[in-house]
Amino acid sequence: MLSIKRLSRDEAFIMIAAAEKKATAIGVPQVIAVADESGNLIAFSRMDGGKSSSIQIAIAKAFTSGAARNPTMFYNEHCVPGSPSFGIHVSNEGKFSIIGGGVPVYAGNDCIGGIGVSSGTPAQDVEVADAGVKALEAQWKRKKARTKK
Amino acid sequence: MLSIKRLSRDEAFIMIAAAEKKATAIGVPQVIAVADESGNLIAFSRMDGGKSSSIQIAIAKAFTSGAARNPTMFYNEHCVPGSPSFGIHVSNEGKFSIIGGGVPVYAGNDCIGGIGVSSGTPAQDVEVADAGVKALEAQWKRKKARTKK
Amino acid sequence: MLSIKRLSRDEAFIMIAAAEKKATAIGVPQVIAVADESGNLIAFSRMDGGKSSSIQIAIAKAFTSGAARNPTMFYNEHCVPGSPSFGIHVSNEGKFSIIGGGVPVYAGNDCIGGIGVSSGTPAQDVEVADAGVKALEAQWKRKKARTKK
C-alpha cells in the first residue's frame, strides 16, 4: 500500500485567499482553482467579474500543475511545433493546459497539488498563482517555527 | 439591455460555509458546488474525505438547479420512463443532473443561482444543500432588518 | 496536509492475477481494470478473447468502485426510475458504471482503490472481481501473520 501526501481543503483555501488578495491588488478579478496530486478539484472561486470562459481553463491549469507536477509555463515553453512534446496541449480530453498560470505545490519532493488561475494575462495569472503557493509555504514555515519552540 | 440578478462570490461562500457546517453535523464529508443563473461555477469546496466521483456530480447539480431553476429532485420525479420529460438526464452532455441534492436560489421571482451537493445519500445531499440556501436567505433577512432601522 | 492510502502497482497486479485465474476457471476471457482511491487507472489486462467493448466498461467499473467507494451493484440496485439517485449512471461523462462487476478495496475504513471486470454476465464479472479482492486480502493476512512472528 502506498501513502500519498495531498493538499487539505483548508490549505487549498489558504491559497485561494492569498491569490484573491493579490488579484485585488493588481485589479484583475480572477478565476482560481486548486486541485490535488491526482488532478482532482479541491477548491474553486470565481471572483465577481471573473470570466466564465476561465472556469474550465483555471480548472485545467490546476489539474495540469497538480497531476503533471510542473508549472503550465514549463509545458508552454516545450510544446512548440517541431519539439517532441508538441501535442501535449490536446491530451487528457483538453484538460491539459499549457497556458501560463498553473503552478504545482510541493512538500519536499512530493507534489501534493496545484493551483490554476485564469482571467488576466498569462503573466498576471502566474503572479496570482504564485501568491497562492507562497502564502501556503509561509504558513508551513510559521507552523514549523511554532513546533520547534 | 437586460439586467441580470446573479449570486455574488461572497454569497456563494456563505452558502458553502453553512453547507459544510451541516455536513460536519451529520458526519458526511461533502462535495459542494455553487453555480450562477447561467449554470456557471462560482464556488466549490471538497471537504477532506469527499469522494472524487462527486466533483462532477456536485457541479452538475449546481448547474442544473441554477440554469433550469428547479431542484434536481423535481426532475428526478418527472424523469421516469413513459413521462414526456424522460431523457432530460442525458441532455447537456451529461451535465444535467436529476439526482437529489441540487437546489436553486431565488431572489423573489428570479433564480439567481443554485447549489449542488454530492457524496452522501440523496436525502443527505438535499439536507446539506438546503442548509446552504437557508443560510443565505437568513443573511438577506438580517440585512433587510438592519436597513429598515 | 492529508495522508492518503492507495493501492500500489504490485497490489493491483496481485488482484489481476487472481481475477484472471478465476476467469480461466469459469471459462470466460475477461477484461480487468484496477483503479486507485481517486479512480485513476493503475493496472489493466484484457485476456485473449476479452471484448473490446469491455475496455471502457471495466475501466469505468474500477473508477466507480474506487472513487465512489461502493460496489457498482450498490448503485445498480438504487439507480432505478423514481429513486432519488436515478441519473447517477450518466454522471462523470459516462465514466460512472452501475453495472455489476466493480468492487472497492478497503484497508480498514479507507477505500484505497477498486477493481472492475467486464466481458461476462454481471454475475460472472462480480465473481471474478471478488476473486481479485479476496486474493489481496489473503496476501495482507499472510504478511500480517509473518510480521507477528
Add this chain to the structure above:
Amino acid sequence: MLSIKRLSRDEAFIMIAAAEKKATAIGVPQVIAVADESGNLIAFSRMDGGKSSSIQIAIAKAFTSGAARNPTMFYNEHCVPGSPSFGIHVSNEGKFSIIGGGVPVYAGNDCIGGIGVSSGTPAQDVEVADAGVKALEAQWKRKKARTKK
C-alpha cells in the same frame, strides 16, 4: 474472411515488464500502455509514482502507434504548421498522440500493436517504449531458434 495478426495478452506483458525494468534503470516511474492493431488497450501498468496525467497520454500513444502503424515521433516531425498533416494531433477525439513515446510492434510487414509510455521526457519515454519492443523481438528470436533445433 481476414485473419488478423494481433499481440497477445502475454506478449503485451512481456513488453511491459521490459519497459518497467528500463524505467527503473533510468530512475523514472513510468506509465505504460499496450494496444492491439486496432488501437484497443490490451495491457497497462502505472508504476508507483507515475503521473495520473500520463494515463490518458500513454493510452493515446499506444493507440496511435498500434492503429496508425508509425512511431508517434513520426507524426511529431510531420505535424508542424504548414505541413499537409498538420492537424492530425487533434483527430480521433484527442486520442491521436504525436508526442514521442509511442512505438508500433511489427511482425514482418504486419503491425500487430503498439506500446505507449508517458511520465518522463519524450526521449526517456521513447527509450522505455523501445526496450519493451526489443524484449518481445528477442523473445521471438529465442523461440524461433528453439524451434529450428
